[in-house]
Amino acid sequence: MKIYQYINKLKKEDIKNFALKQNFELESYELDLIYYYIKNKYIDFFNNPSKVLEEISNKVRPITYNKINELYNKFKIYL
Numbered sequence: 001m002k003i004y005q006y007i008n009k010l011k012k013e014d015i016k017n018f019a020l021k022q023n024f025e026l027e028s029y030e031l032d033l034i035y036y037y038i039k040n041k042y043i044d045f046f047n048n049p050s051k052v053l054e055e056i057s058n059k060v061r062p063i064t065y066n067k068i069n070e071l072y073n074k075f076k077i078y079l
Helices: 003-009 012-021 028-047 049-057 062-078
Strands: none
Touching: 003 028, 012 028, 028 049, 049 062
């Protein structure tokens, strides 16, 4: 499946469930923000992940940002 097809079908519940599988719970505003970025900024992310990560760094809790960064580093080989 192409990435944009997956992103098109992605729901907030999918993100929430993924976070829980990673032993992490998102605040509702963080879930909304992450969903927005995945749905609307995924091309920017693929072109310049550092810039997008920096953009969200002050919009989520530090613990959430650290977890996002950790997961990015863990899974970036698959992008």
